[in-house]
Amino acid sequence: MSSSxxxxxxxxxxxxxxxxxxxxxxxxxxxxxxxVGVSAGxxxxxxxxxxxxxxxxxxxxxxxxxxxxPAGPVPAREPLVLVPLVLGILMLLRLWPRLSWLARWPTxxxxxxxxxxxxxxxxxxxxxxxIHATVAPGLLVTSGGAVNWVATCNQWxxxxxxxxxxxxxxxxxxxxxLRGGVARGGLVVLMVAFGASFAYAVMARVAVLVGRLQFLxxxxxxxx
Amino acid sequence: xKRLVPRVITSFVGILLxxxxxxxxxxxxxxxxxxxxAFDYVDRxxxxxxxxxxxxxxxxxxxxxxxxxxxxVAHRRxxxxxxxxxxxxxVGVLAIGMLKLGGPPGLQGEVTDPGAWFQIVFDAIYDPxxxxxxxxxxxxxxxxxxxxxRLRSPQAAILLASAFIVLLGRTPLGTWLSDxxxxxxxxxxxxxxSVWIMSxxxxxxxxxxxxxxxxxxxxxxxxxxxGRGEVDGGGA
Numbered sequence: 001m002s003s004s005x006x007x008x009x010x011x012x013x014x015x016x017x018x019x020x021x022x023x024x025x026x027x028x029x030x031x032x033x034x035x036v037g038v039s040a041g042x043x044x045x046x047x048x049x050x051x052x053x054x055x056x057x058x059x060x061x062x063x064x065x066x067x068x069x070p071a072g073p074v075p076a077r078e079p080l081v082l083v084p085l086v087l088g089i090l091m092l093l094r095l096w097p098r099l100s101w102l103a104r105w106p107t108x109x110x111x112x113x114x115x116x117x118x119x120x121x122x123x124x125x126x127x128x129x130x131i132h133a134t135v136a137p138g139l140l141v142t143s144g145g146a147v148n149w150v151a152t153c154n155q156w157x158x159x160x161x162x163x164x165x166x167x168x169x170x171x172x173x174x175x176x177x178l179r180g181g182v183a184r185g186g187l188v189v190l191m192v193a194f195g196a197s198f199a200y201a202v203m204a205r206v207a208v209l210v211g212r213l214q215f216l217x218x219x220x221x222x223x224x
Numbered sequence: 225x226k227r228l229v230p231r232v233i234t235s236f237v238g239i240l241l242x243x244x245x246x247x248x249x250x251x252x253x254x255x256x257x258x259x260x261x262a263f264d265y266v267d268r269x270x271x272x273x274x275x276x277x278x279x280x281x282x283x284x285x286x287x288x289x290x291x292x293x294x295x296x297v298a299h300r301r302x303x304x305x306x307x308x309x310x311x312x313x314x315v316g317v318l319a320i321g322m323l324k325l326g327g328p329p330g331l332q333g334e335v336t337d338p339g340a341w342f343q344i345v346f347d348a349i350y351d352p353x354x355x356x357x358x359x360x361x362x363x364x365x366x367x368x369x370x371x372x373x374r375l376r377s378p379q380a381a382i383l384l385a386s387a388f389i390v391l392l393g394r395t396p397l398g399t400w401l402s403d404x405x406x407x408x409x410x411x412x413x414x415x416x417x418s419v420w421i422m423s424x425x426x427x428x429x430x431x432x433x434x435x436x437x438x439x440x441x442x443x444x445x446x447x448x449x450x451g452r453g454e455v456d457g458g459g460a
Binding site: 005006007009010011013014017018020021029030031032033034035036037038039040041042043044045046047048049051052055056067068069070080081083084085087088089091092094095101104105106107108109110111112113114115116117118119120122123126127130131133134154157158159160161162163164165166168169170186187188189190191192193194195196197198199200201202203205206208209211212215 | 226229230231233234235236237238239240241242244245269270271272273274275276277278279280281282283284285286287288289291303306307309310311312313314315316317318320321322330331332333334335342344345346347348349350351352353354355356357358359360361362363365366369379382383384385386387388390391394420421422423424425426427428429430431432433434435436437438439441442445448449
């Protein structure tokens with residue numbers, strides 16, 4: 001059995017969370033509320049020291065770099081960093097109902113940045129690259145020159161599956177005729193893909209559960 | 225003013241960033257005509273500015289958390305002791321992290337350095353809670369699968385069949401169940417079927433999803449940049 005206080009606290013909290021499998025109870029609620037408080041504080045601190053301090057505070061007041069790195073170089077001042085700082089302060093005005101409309105400005109900047117960066121990226125990597133990867137030679141041959149029928153059929157299935165999936169997304173309501181038939185085929189392909197994704201999600205969570213049980217039985221109790 | 229300015233900001237920033245993708249890059253010495261240098265500055269710095277705003281969003285979230293839980297404790301609303309737990313843990317972690325307690329002297333070093341109290345909080349509290357909450361989903365996702373199967377629709381059956389084959393094909397149980405399959409019918413083994421599902425129909429489905437997302441993102445982006453979409457940051 002472990003003699004570390006850290007391990008005992010971690011084990012107790014893990015058991016509190018797992019107790020939810022029995023039913024909602026005070027121990028679980030305690031762990032849940034503790035998690036909310038700790039995670040909010042954790043991400044604020046990480047955000048401050050990893051982003052706000054080096055990219056805003058130090059760039060605006062270079063001598064502040066001496067506080068965290070006394071022997072490190074002092075960067076040049078960048079007054080333009082005031083722009084995101086002012087926008088950030090406007091975001092905090094969300095807490096005051098009379099001025100909360102000003103919080104739309106930083107949100108608008110964030111939306112614009114996301115759209116601007118992602119449009120080109122999505123078109124390149126999720127649209128053009130996927131089409132490029134799907135459109136391949138129609139007849140695949142082995143190194144000996146013979147036709148590899150299995151690989152060829154699979155290749156055509158991928159082309160047909162991708163196209164029918166896109167047709168399903170484009171014409172969600174389906175309908176009759178060829179278009180409806182293709183869309184229904186696309187739905188089958190998508191269901192198979194979602195099933196595979198579901199299986200991976202289950203495996204990932206079971207792997208984490210096994211990790212927690214190993215921690216409880218091994219690190220804490222020393223049984224395994 | 226309340227609606228026009230956000231739309232102008234969104235369109236201006238979005239179009240500017242799209243243009244930077246097509247712009248020339250400055251030379252190795254950082255030189256070039258001013259539009260080239262300006263586009264390069266925008267391209268390199270707007271993502272940093274976005275991250276700075278994200279930190280302010282965390283601060284806003286923290287302030288909102290404080291506001292709601294302080295009110296709950298002050299008015300002794302039901303379950304207020306749990307709110308006190310949230311408040312104490314939030315303020316405690318914030319103090320430990322901002323003052324960099326337990327690490328090198330002063331504000332030197334990183335909050336994640338070994339021995340820093342912040343790192344101890346991460347190892348003893350945050351990480352085990354996060355991992356166990358995530359693990360708890362294993363049970364709920366199984367019950368969700370059961371409910372989906374109960375729907376008895378053809379789509380649900382296909383989804384579940386695919387999930388079961390992939391799950392069993394990746395575990396020793398699937399190998400054991402496939403042992404009676406003769407070698408001539410090896411493609412019917414669960415592990416072989418699992419590999420086929422992942423590399424053919426799953427690949428096709430994922431590609432269709434990605435292409436669909438890209439088309440949707442492009443249409444939505446153009447709509448918002450044209451000033452026809454809502455950019456809502458809250459507030460009246």
